[in-house]
Amino acid sequence: MPTPPVVQAVRCKLDYTQTDSELGGSRFYLSYTGSAPTPANCTTLAGDIGSAWASHIAPLICTDYSLTEVDVLDLASATGASGQDTTLHNPSGGTPVLPANVAQNVEFNIARRYRGGKPRMYFPPANQGELKDTGHWADAWLGTVNTAVAAFFAQLEALTIGSMGTLAHVNISFYHGKDTNQPPAGHWRGPGYRYPPLYRTTPLVDVVEGYSLKSVVGSQRRRRLATTY
Numbered sequence: 026m027p028t029p030p031v032v033q034a035v036r037c038k039l040d041y042t043q044t045d046s047e048l049g050g051s052r053f054y055l056s057y058t059g060s061a062p063t064p065a066n067c068t069t070l071a072g073d074i075g076s077a078w079a080s081h082i083a084p085l086i087c088t089d090y091s092l093t094e095v096d097v098l099d100l101a102s103a104t105g106a107s108g109q110d111t112t113l114h115n116p117s118g119g120t121p122v123l124p125a126n127v128a129q130n131v132e133f134n135i136a137r138r139y140r141g142g143k144p145r146m147y148f149p150p151a152n153q154g155e156l157k158d159t160g161h162w163a164d165a166w167l168g169t170v171n172t173a174v175a176a177f178f179a180q181l182e183a184l185t186i187g188s189m190g191t192l193a194h195v196n197i198s199f200y201h202g203k204d205t206n207q208p209p210a211g212h213w214r215g216p217g218y219r220y221p222p223l224y225r226t227t228p229l230v231d232v233v234e235g236y237s238l239k240s241v242v243g244s245q246r247r248r249r250l251a252t253t254y
């Protein structure tokens with residue numbers, strides 16, 4: 026694999042643990058205008074993200090999923106600093122809980138128009154009482170989530186961490202097209218290298234302008250396979 030292109034931003038990863046030890050996670054990016062963060066800066070930012078999550082996101086999530094770690098990694102160089110916070114934050118969204126493969130799919134609204142998948146983030150589910158029917162979230166719940174997620178990111182953008190300068194929630198596109206110069210090996214129906222995606226020379230950064238919870242209940246099948254055993 027080629028080395029990923031660098032960008033002046035940090036990757037922020039949220040790790041969840043369900044009561045039956047199922048694991049889940051989601052990630053987002055924050056750009057910065059100042060100097061690259063130190064490991065201590067990354068650790069501080071990770072703790073601040075956890076605190077903001079407890080204030081704004083915890084009430085959206087049923088009581089079966091806890092935030093167990095926040096990991097922050099600087100992407101401005103191949104040796105960028107990282108830091109983690111493992112403070113346990115429990116949700117307060119009540120019961121009855123929903124299955125482990127259910128998710129709240131929040132789309133990140135950006136100005137750029139293009140064909141293809143749009144930036145989004147999958148949060149653990151709310152409690153069953155927030156459903157309109159078996160396949161949709163209640164209309165009022167959509168507004169509740171959109172407001173809370175916007176407040177979460179607004180709190181992060183207002184932070185002052187070391188010399189990082191101004192923070193902004195962004196989406197980053199690292200890939201564009203496929204490497205058609207490396208066709209699959211062997212028989213056309215057999216195993217092989219199947220046109221891997223190409224890294225952009227310079228990552229494309231879009232500022233996130235708003236948040237929209239999809240009314241259709243989201244699904245994360247991979248969460249059912251991520252266990253500690």
